[in-house]
Amino acid sequence: MAAWLPDTLFEIVGQGPAPSKDYYQLVVTRSQLIFRWWKISLRSEYRSAKPGETKETHEDFLENSHLQVQIALIFGTRILDYVFNLCEGKVDFLERLTDKLLLKIIFYLDLEDIARLSQVSHRFAKLCRSDMLWELIVQSTFDTITPEMRSLAKDLGWRQMFFTNKLQLQRQLRKKKQKQGRQEEQF
Structure with a gap:
């Protein structure tokens, strides 16, 4: 070793x-x-x-x-x-493992295990809340990720997007489209 x-x-x-x-x-x-x-x-x-x-x-x-x-x-x-x-x-x-490698390992854990791991240290708490991890989890959960969903994830964060139910997500996406439509009309 x-x-x-x-x-x-x-x-x-x-x-x-x-x-x-x-x-x-x-x-x-x-x-x-x-x-x-x-x-x-x-x-x-x-x-x-x-x-x-x-x-x-x-x-x-x-x-x-x-x-x-x-x-x-x-x-x-x-x-x-x-x-x-x-x-x-x-x-x-x-x-001694890099954050990138640890994120790949954490990705394979169950949600309960991710929650427990986040309590181990400041480093693991940061990794378990990171957008990089939750983006991987969301991508593996949803069949497709539209540009609108990516935009919403940029605003909300991938973790929040994962824990938001589908109905709320659809509402938020609709609101975001309406807001963009109004902004485009003003210009």
């Missing part, structure tokens, strides 16, 4: 907590953790400070509580937990 992983598993950059202006980078590769910092200050004692770098194996990082505290202060505990898991070899392969 590790052969499927890229060399860089995770990378994040950020600024230290206020009032610090220092800049930090954290890179987790397959074999090591790299922590870099740049001092940014107007004070004369820090002007000549050179950038710093610490490289540690995953095992050494898991025992280095000082570095763990620094990462938690700069990037937050969520990032620290994620990096800790990576260093322990707990890689979330599902998280």
Whole structure:
């Protein structure tokens, strides 16, 4: 499984907590953790400070509580937990899939399963509500999709269009045609 992983598993950059202006980078590769910092200050004692770098194996990082505290202060505990898991070899392969591929997988789920999946994380909630997914679902549900239906979906959204019953859809399409007819008469 590790052969499927890229060399860089995770990378994040950020600024230290206020009032610090220092800049930090954290890179987790397959074999090591790299922590870099740049001092940014107007004070004369820090002007000549050179950038710093610490490289540690995953095992050494898991025992280095000082570095763990620094990462938690700069990037937050969520990032620290994620990096800790990576260093322990707990890689979330599902998280590494592209949105496009995940949408193709989600498309095959039942509606109840899509609703449950949307509660798993912010990423899955966004994917489960995306117009791309619901356009695929609507296209597989309806025999044909007219240009008027596409136009209505652009206004309403594909998800709303899917959950609107056919009678309401026909009414909305009729209203849209009437509105377009009136606009064309005005010009």
